[in-house]
Amino acid sequence: MSALETQKRIDELGAWFQNLNLNGVQTAPHHFLGDYPAVKFAGFAQALPNGLTGKSVLDIGCNAGFYSLEMKRRGADRVLGIDFDERYLAQARFAAEVRGVDIEFRQLSVYDVGSLGEKFDLVIFMGVLYHLRHPLLALDLIREHVARDLMLFQTMQRGSSDTVQLEADYDFWQTEMFSRPDFPTMYFIEHKYAGDPTNWWIPNRACTEAMLRSSGFDIIAHPEDEVFVCRVKRECPGSDVTRGTQQAKASLRPASA
Ligand SMILES: C[S@@+](CC[C@H](N)C(=O)[O-])C[C@H]1O[C@@H](n2cnc3c(N)ncnc32)[C@H](O)[C@@H]1O
Numbered sequence: 001m002s003a004l005e006t007q008k009r010i011d012e013l014g015a016w017f018q019n020l021n022l023n024g025v026q027t028a029p030h031h032f033l034g035d036y037p038a039v040k041f042a043g044f045a046q047a048l049p050n051g052l053t054g055k056s057v058l059d060i061g062c063n064a065g066f067y068s069l070e071m072k073r074r075g076a077d078r079v080l081g082i083d084f085d086e087r088y089l090a091q092a093r094f095a096a097e098v099r100g101v102d103i104e105f106r107q108l109s110v111y112d113v114g115s116l117g118e119k120f121d122l123v124i125f126m127g128v129l130y131h132l133r134h135p136l137l138a139l140d141l142i143r144e145h146v147a148r149d150l151m152l153f154q155t156m157q158r159g160s161s162d163t164v165q166l167e168a169d170y171d172f173w174q175t176e177m178f179s180r181p182d183f184p185t186m187y188f189i190e191h192k193y194a195g196d197p198t199n200w201w202i203p204n205r206a207c208t209e210a211m212l213r214s215s216g217f218d219i220i221a222h223p224e225d226e227v228f229v230c231r232v233k234r235e236c237p238g239s240d241v242t243r244g245t246q247q248a249k250a251s252l253r254p255a256s257a
Contacts, residue, residue, distance in 0.1 A: 001098065002023075003024050006022050006023040006024075006025045007025050009094060010022065010025060010094075013087070013090055013091045014087050016028040016064055016091055017031075017063055017064065017088070018031075018036065018037060018065075018066045018091075019031050019035050019036055019037075019038065020064060020066060020095050022094075022095060027064065027091070027095075037066050037067070037126075040154075040224075040227075041066070041070065043223065043224045043227070044223035044227045044229075045070075046223070047221045047223040047227075047229050048122075048150075048152060048229065049122075049150075050074060051074060051075055052074040052075045052077075052121075052122070053075040053076075053077065054077055055076050055121040056076065056077060056078040056080075056118075056121050057076045057078070057079045057080070057121065057122045058081075058082070058113075058116075058120040058123045058124070059079065059080070059081040059082070059124040060083075060113070060124065060125045060128060060142070061082075061083055061110065061125070061126065061131075062081030062082060062083050062089075062092055062105065062124075063083060063085075063088045063091075063092070064088055064091040064092050065081050065091070065092030065096060065103065067124045067126060068092065068096075068103050068105075068124075069095060069096065069099060069101065069103070071122065071124070072101045072102075073101075078104075079103045079104070080103075080104045080106065080120070081104070081105045082105070082106050082107070082108040082109075082110075082113075083105070083107065083108075084107060084108065084110075086107055089105045089106075089107055093105050110128060110132070110138045110141070110142070111134070111137065111138065111141065113141055113146045114141060114144070114145040116145065116146060118146070119145075119146055119147065120146055120147070120148060121148055121150065122149070122151070123146055123150070123151045123152070124151075124152045125138075125139075125142060125151060125152070125153050125154075126152060126153070126154040127154055127155070127156075129153075129201070129203075130155050130156045130199055130200065130202050130203075131198045131199065131200065132200060132201070133201075135186075135201050136211060136214075136215065139211060139212070139215035139217075140215050143217065143232065147217075147232050149231060149232055150229065150230065150231055150232075151217060151230040151231075152227070152228075152229055152230075153212065153217075153228045153229075153230055154226050154227045154228070155202075155203060155208055155226060156199070156202055156226065157202065157204060157205050157225070157226055158187055158202045158203075158204065159181060159185055159187065159202075159203075159204035159205075160181035160182045160204050160205065160206070161205045161225065162206070163182060163205060163206045163209060164180070164182040164183065164206060166184070166206075166210070182204075182206050183206065184203070184204070184206045184207035184209075184210040184211075185203070185204045185206070186201045186202065186203045186204075186207050187202045187204075188201055189201070189202065205225075208228070209228075212228060213233075216232060216233045216235065217230035217231065217232060217233060218230060218231045218232075218233050
């Protein structure tokens with residue numbers, strides 16, 4: 001396919017969020033964050049296994065497939081990208097076709113990952129959490145249904161980037177920690193943030209880390225401010241992990257059940 005034909009197809013597929021280089025043509029050359037996500041990936045690419053031969057990857061909120069394509073380039077056997085926006089999926093399918101790689105892209109919400117009936121060696125959950133009304137539910141469902149070993153995670157963060165040693169419990173009359181900027185906090189966006197009505201919850205760093213732990217992930221690397229590499233914790237009865245997944249299941253159960 002010539003560069004001219006590639007440009008025509010790129011234009012037909014609507015506005016692109018991810019800037020990919022397809023046949024020498026940039027898909028989003030004017031992205032407000034620059035050459036995105038390539039510039040971001042450059043800051044933490046080394047934190048992921050270089051060789052993924054024999055491994056399976058699930059890219060949740062895959063958009064135009066940047067991370068799916070990167071993981072395929074690292075040799076992953078099976079890569080599945082899911083997103084609930086069919087327009088982005090059409091872009092991702094076109095990108096994979098141009099690059100000549102075999103990646104499956106499927107329309108699916110993160111809330112429905114249980115329907116996949118399959119666990120993946122690496123789950124990529126980048127830039128989606130703050131777009132969700134139910135962020136903790138999504139993490140619990142990922143942990144319960146699709147994460148076998150590693151998760152690459154990113155969220156927008158605001159507020160303090162300090163972390164503090166948390167107590168296991170606090171007395172009812174002890175309230176001073178709620179005024180501390182480093183206590184786990186999520187900012188709720190009722191209307192819009194950065195002009196985007198799909199931004200719902202923005203955690204500070206302590207909250208990001210606490211939510212990951214509480215959903216059953218150990219943080220094994222923090223290569224960049226917003227990016228965390230996690231490993232699935234071994235489940236033990238009575239732990240927060242078990243508590244979290246039980247609550248996730250209960251909240252999905254129809255009221256009549
Ligand atoms: C900010 S983009 C991030 C794209 C990509 N992961 C990255 O880091 O460059 C958020 C993506 O999440 C998708 N998304 C939002 N809510 C979703 C949901 N409930 N289930 C699946 N995908 C969702 C959007 O369609 C969009 O492609």
